[in-house]
Amino acid sequence: MDNSADFTHLKQIVLGCGLSLRAQSGEWFGKGRVRFHLVRQSLIIGVVAGLVACSAPAAQPTSSVDSTSLSTPPTTSPTQTTATTTTPIRVLVFYKTAGFRHDSIPVGIEAVTALGEEHGFAVSPSDDASIFTEAGLSGFEVIVFLNTTGDILESSEEQAMEGFIRDGNGFVGIHSATDTEYAWAWYGELVGTYVEGHPAIQPATVNIVAPGHPIMDGLPAAFDRVDEWYNFRDVPEAEVTVLATLDETTYQGGTMGEDHPITWAHEYDGGRSFYTAMGHTEESYTEPLFIKLLGNAILWVSGEGQLRFRQDFGSAESARGGDPAARNGAHERRRFSR
Numbered sequence: 496m497d498n499s500a501d502f503t504h505l506k507q508i509v510l511g512c513g514l515s516l517r518a519q520s521g522e523w524f525g526k527g528r529v530r531f532h533l534v535r536q537s538l539i540i541g542v543v544a545g546l547v548a549c550s551a552p553a554a555q556p557t558s559s560v561d562s563t564s565l566s567t568p569p570t571t572s573p574t575q576t577t578a579t580t581t582t583p584i585r586v587l588v589f590y591k592t593a594g595f596r597h598d599s600i601p602v603g604i605e606a607v608t609a610l611g612e613e614h615g616f617a618v619s620p621s622d623d624a625s626i627f628t629e630a631g632l633s634g635f636e637v638i639v640f641l642n643t644t645g646d647i648l649e650s651s652e653e654q655a656m657e658g659f660i661r662d663g664n665g666f667v668g669i670h671s672a673t674d675t676e677y678a679w680a681w682y683g684e685l686v687g688t689y690v691e692g693h694p695a696i697q698p699a700t701v702n703i704v705a706p707g708h709p710i711m712d713g714l715p716a717a718f719d720r721v722d723e724w725y726n727f728r729d730v731p732e733a734e735v736t737v738l739a740t741l742d743e744t745t746y747q748g749g750t751m752g753e754d755h756p757i758t759w760a761h762e763y764d765g766g767r768s769f770y771t772a773m774g775h776t777e778e779s780y781t782e783p784l785f786i787k788l789l790g791n792a793i794l795w796v797s798g799e800g801q802l803r804f805r806q807d808f809g810s811a812e813s814a815r816g817g818d819p820a821a822r823n824g825a826h827e828r829r830r831f832s833r
């Protein structure tokens with residue numbers, strides 16, 4: 496018996512039923528990384544419960560995301576009906592811009608989509624902010640801000656995203672995610688800080704400073720690459736774990752000194768956040784190390800990283816140390832003009 500096919504059909508029914516069945520079968524479709532023990536009897540019970548709960552004809556939910564599938568069904572072995580597995584991580588790649596628009600956005604979407612195919616993420620790209628409602632975001636565990644710029648969300652949409660993180664979900668900010676939403680204080684804390692400026696695109700050396708962190712898994716201690724290297728308004732908050740720094744002696748135009756942060760992660764307001772300033776250039780999204788970094792980051796913010804690596808760096812101290820109050824005292828929000 497092909498349970499995989501069975502499950503696909505079940506999920507179509509469930510999607511049509513919406514919230515009523517979600518409440519009854521949280522074991523399968525609750526938010527996050529709920530493990531499900533795919534026992535056949537449970538499946539049957541769930542289908543019956545779902546059909547009872549859902550008297551209306553099944554219909555696909557409306558969605559503002561692009562055509563990429565929202566719901567790749569989990570694969571299960573026909574011979575291992577009691578095997579423990581995980582639901583796929585559902586990733587919203589959001590790329591709305593209200594300022595500068597990076598040419599690398601399309602290849603960035605392709606790269607994350609390819610990561611999804613490799614690791615089992617269900618990737619949905621969109622630049623339509625109307626998906627930022629409680630219901631719209633309920634279909635995801637991770638939101639990626641891929642080179643977003645400017646003020647891109649209305650107040651109600653911001654509230655939906657705050658609720659999304661408070662529900663224990665994850666955020667990944669890429670490059671100009673720190674050139675985004677300057678007036679939204681909560682977001683500033685989520686992403687860590689804002690960009691201050693940058694020199695011309697050029698090569699530089701990246702040093703990994705938290706080699707034991709799951710996001711750094713598989714990355715070398717140092718590597719050279721080309722990018723548009725951001726200087727930041729200030730260093731990220733004290734609770735942030737700086738994962739990688741830039742060696743300012745290897746390029747021109749760095750203004751942050753010996754420990755120039757370039758990639759970091761932290762737990763914030765119930766969820767997890769990752770940010771890397773890398774990713775301006777189109778070439779970034781074909782670099783194996785950068786792709787590895789993004790894949791690890793999506794896993795970690797989703798909680799999968801914790802499950803896989805059995806490590807929790809949630810309350811790790813900043814690699815920089817120092818007095819957070821002094822660093823954050825002048826945390827005013829002002830517009831960065833390119």
Ligand SMILES: [Zn+2]
Pocket residue numbers: 597670671723775
């Ligand atoms: Zn850029």
